[in-house]
Amino acid sequence: MHIQKRNWLGHINTYSFFCSLICVGIFFFITSKGFDSNISIGSIEVNPLTILLISSTLTLLFAVIGLGGVKNFRTMVMSILTISLTLLLMLVATSLYWFGRFIDSV
Helix, strand or coil: CCCCCCHHHHHHHHHHHHHHHHHHHHHHHHHHHHCCCCCECCCCCCCCCHHHHHHHHHHHHHHHHHHCCCHHHHHHHHHHHHHHHHHHHHHHHHHHHHHHHHHHHC
């Protein structure tokens, strides 16, 4: 009887790629709507860019873990694209977040 070994690193690689695309979509939704309105969770108000940065950081972490599941050229390109896209998104979202805080303080 042959038992297949699961390639869970390959699955993490694929899921992190789709999560990075979802994060980019959420980023465009937030910036088109205006990110000056906070989301209230109970008594805590959270900036939507903060939520985006946390999810992007988790996506980046899973993308780096998923590098261990690279089997061929396609998965390697997908990993590199995921990491690059997530880092770029985090850079832009962080700069918008801090620039917005600077403008609010003036």
